[in-house]
Amino acid sequence: MVNYSESATPAAILAHGLTVVRGDRTVLRGLDFAVPPGRVTGLLGPSGCGKSTLMRAIVGTQAKVTGTLDVLGHPAGDAALRSRIGYVTQAPSVYDDLTVRQNLDYFAAVLLPGRALREDRRTAVDRALHDVDLTSHADALAGRLSGGQRSRVSLAVALLGTPELLVLDEPTVGLDPVLRRDLWNLFHRIADRGATLLVSSHVMDEAERCHRLLLMREGEILADDTPEALRRRNDTLTVEDAFLHLVDAANARAAAPLEESQR
Ligand SMILES: Nc1ncnc2c1ncn2[C@@H]1O[C@H](COP(=O)(O)OP(=O)(O)OP(=O)(O)O)[C@@H](O)[C@H]1O
Numbered sequence: 001m002v003n004y005s006e007s008a009t010p011a012a013i014l015a016h017g018l019t020v021v022r023g024d025r026t027v028l029r030g031l032d033f034a035v036p037p038g039r040v041t042g043l044l045g046p047s048g049c050g051k052s053t054l055m056r057a058i059v060g061t062q063a064k065v066t067g068t069l070d071v072l073g074h075p076a077g078d079a080a081l082r083s084r085i086g087y088v089t090q091a092p093s094v095y096d097d098l099t100v101r102q103n104l105d106y107f108a109a110v111l112l113p114g115r116a117l118r119e120d121r122r123t124a125v126d127r128a129l130h131d132v133d134l135t136s137h138a139d140a141l142a143g144r145l146s147g148g149q150r151s152r153v154s155l156a157v158a159l160l161g162t163p164e165l166l167v168l169d170e171p172t173v174g175l176d177p178v179l180r181r182d183l184w185n186l187f188h189r190i191a192d193r194g195a196t197l198l199v200s201s202h203v204m205d206e207a208e209r210c211h212r213l214l215l216m217r218e219g220e221i222l223a224d225d226t227p228e229a230l231r232r233r234n235d236t237l238t239v240e241d242a243f244l245h246l247v248d249a250a251n252a253r254a255a256a257p258l259e260e261s262q263r
Contacts, residue, residue: 010073012037012165012196013058017067020053027053029219030067035198036212040191043200044207044243045216051200052090054216055167058198059087072164083111086158086166090173092150093157096143100134100153101125103142107157128156131186148175152183159190166190168199172206184209204240215243222246 013035020028027050035041043051056062057069060077069076072084094103108121129135132152137145142153151171158166168187172180184206187197191211199210207213208227215223215230223230223246227239234242 009037011035011070012072013198014070015068018054018057018069019066020050020057020062021064022053027219028057031221033214033221033224035196035214037196038191038194039211040187040197040199040209041212041214042207042210043198043214043216044204044239045202045222047202049216050219051202051216052169055087055169055198055200059085059167083161084164086161086163088151088154088158088166088168088171090169092147092154094142094150094153097141099139099141100145100156101129101138103153104128104156104160108160111161124160124162128159131159131190132156133182133186148179151175155183162195164195166195166197168197170200170202172201172203180206204238204243207239207243213239215246217247217250220250222250 011034013033015031015033018028018031019026031054043054045051053062057065058071058076060071060081065076071078071081074080095106098106104125105121108125112121112124126135129138132155134149134152134156137149142150145153155168155171158168166187172183175183187199187209191197199206201207207215210227212226213223213230214221222243225233230239230242231237234245236242236245
């Protein structure tokens with residue numbers, strides 16, 4: 001596993017023995033991984049494997065986190081990180097009774113308060129609208145938008161402060177293929193500007209669009225690698241097949257001691 005902390009470029013996110021307990025369940029079990037800066041890293045795995053929990057730990061909103069978790073050089077949750085991270089949850093957080101632009105103006109006023117920053121706010125709002133391709137819907141009420149458009153408003157809100165790290169929880173869920181492709185192109189443009197993106201999905205074909213992947217299953221990281229390396233190492237044509245191969249191998253390892261004890 002690559003430890004970016006030991007290379008010239010420090011990791012944007014670095015975890016050692018990261019464990020999270022929710023209720024009476026250990027949901028993440030001693031994870032070790034590194035997320036490189038300025039790249040799009042996909043966090044992929046089946047529903048319930050712990051993707052959202054891991055993202056919440058990274059942005060500092062998850063309780064009962066143990067082990068080491070450094071984000072942009074600070075412990076996760078550190079106050080210094082607040083303005084440097086953009087986080088979009090699965091549920092779009094927009095005000096339905098405001099227009100798209102009014103939503104963005106509101107959040108821009110929180111981020112960049114004061115009369116002196118009026119022009120900066122206007123520039124940030126226009127840029128975010130353009131980024132998510134909603135300029136032509138700027139005056140539409142958020143409550144009248146489609147699901148995909150609403151989630152793009154949420155993404156625009158997260159882009160307002162030009163965050164260094166964007167954490168996006170299943171941003172393409174429920175979108176049609178054209179919108180999904182457009183969003184992934186946007187993620188790459190944002191990474192090209194130097195930001196780090198961590199994007200979760202349970203749709204394996206999205207894996208192919210990432211520079212790097214964290215494949216998860218049942219609270220563990222099965223692989224931390226590039227899509228090409230995963231396909232090559234598992235001798236498969238797709239990342240999905242590589243993932244299935246890794247799951248089978250993990251199941252076989254888990255069953256082995258059991259079979260041993262039953263002999
Ligand atoms: N409040 C809670 N108390 C106890 N267990 C919880 C709680 N919230 C979630 N879990 C459990 O934690 C595990 C991981 O949930 P999480 O939401 O992180 O998964 P996920 O991979 O993001 O799933 P999805 O893709 O469906 O959103 C699940 O098995 C879930 O049942």
